[in-house]
Amino acid sequence: MNHTFQDVFDTYNWDETLASIQNKTAQDVEHALGKSKRDLEDFKALLSPAAQPYLEQMAGLSQAATKKRFGNTIQMYAPMYLSNECQNICTYCGFSMTNKIPRRTLNDEEILKEVAFLKAKGFDHILLVTGEANRTVGVSYLKNAIKLIKQHFSNVTIEVQPLDQEEYELLIEEGLYAVLVYQETYHRDEYKKHHPKGKKSNFNYRLDTADRLGKAGIHKIGIGALFGLEDWRADAFFTALHLRYLEKKYWKTKYSISFPRLRPFSGGLEPKVEMTDKDLVQTICAFRLLDEDVELSLSTRESEVFRNNIVHLGITSMSSESKTNPGGYTVDPQTLEQFETSDERSTEQVTDMLKTNGLEPVWKDWESFS
Secondary structure, rough: OOOOHHHHHHHOOHHHHHHHOOOOOOOHHHHHHHOOOOOOHHHHHHOHHHHHHHHHHHHHHHHHHHHHHHOEEEEEEEEEEEEEOOOOEEOOOOOOOOOOEEEEEEEEHHHHHHHHHHHHHOOOOOEEEEOOOOOOOHOOOOOOHHHHHOOOOEEOOOOOOOOHHHHHHHHHHHOOOOOEOOEEEEEEEEHHHHOOOOHHHHHHHOOOOOHHHHHHOOOOEEEEEOOOOOOHHHHHHHHHHHHHEEEHHOOOOEEEEOOOOOOOOOOOOOOOOOOOHHHHHHHHHHHHHOOOOOOOEEEOOOHHHHHHHHHHOOOEEEOOOOOOOOOOOOOOOOOOOOOOOOOOHHHHHHHHHHHHHOOOEEEOOOOOOO
């Protein structure tokens, strides 16, 4: 039998899982904090309301675990938006098909202009982002973009529409290093509500994307949820369940978790369940205490102050100076953004902040920037 994460996922009930997290006690939290290896029940305790008074202790343990495994380094990366064309309707996204915005897809010359800008800033890890439009930014477009870009960067990662296993294999042959694919929310009914139209409305196909990537032999898979669409505690738990399943099944692959929260965009969806700064710190620390090896990433969606304060507590990679519109660095700064960034400091300012905090910005996996 060809099992996928869906088989594991279907054995869980959302409401029961959430109730189980809510019902954890101070004793459960203390038990979890006292262990050196933690399981998913411990993770529930660390996510629970009962863990809030222990946040300082969690942060201290999280910092120590991160330092032990990753040293005093933060991996720097930059997103590069290639296209804002999209065939999906998503209630929370500026690129949604229903939004009447000018659509743009970069050509080769424009891509290379953006590459030159990011190279000059020192970046060596690039994240290519598009809307989900198979016809305009399908596999052949992505293959060409990777071919153009890979000679300039050590690592090329994509965040695009989910693809079939054979399509991922083609892109890996071309030099693709990693793929980020967020479930958005693991709540089936809420997912349907937020993705009413387009290929993305297929919950199961999206859920099994990481399995297709694992089978294709990708180096690294990034997963996560968009916190705010549903209860963040349950979504964080299902993200961890997904991570544990993948690590066991595709053990040669590396993994990363991202923590996007709903941000303002041109359509303006308010979070159903607000995730406060304190809640996000708790979630990041809980992930680090569950898994010392997983990479934890924080984008410029978050504020300058929040990012300054979180750099020691478990995060291992950060973006800076991000533009979330196609050609946003040099070609067309005016096209509409996917979401508003909050930390708008230059790359130089962010790296100075990291150094002031005793951290070393790393631009390549094997060569540090000094």
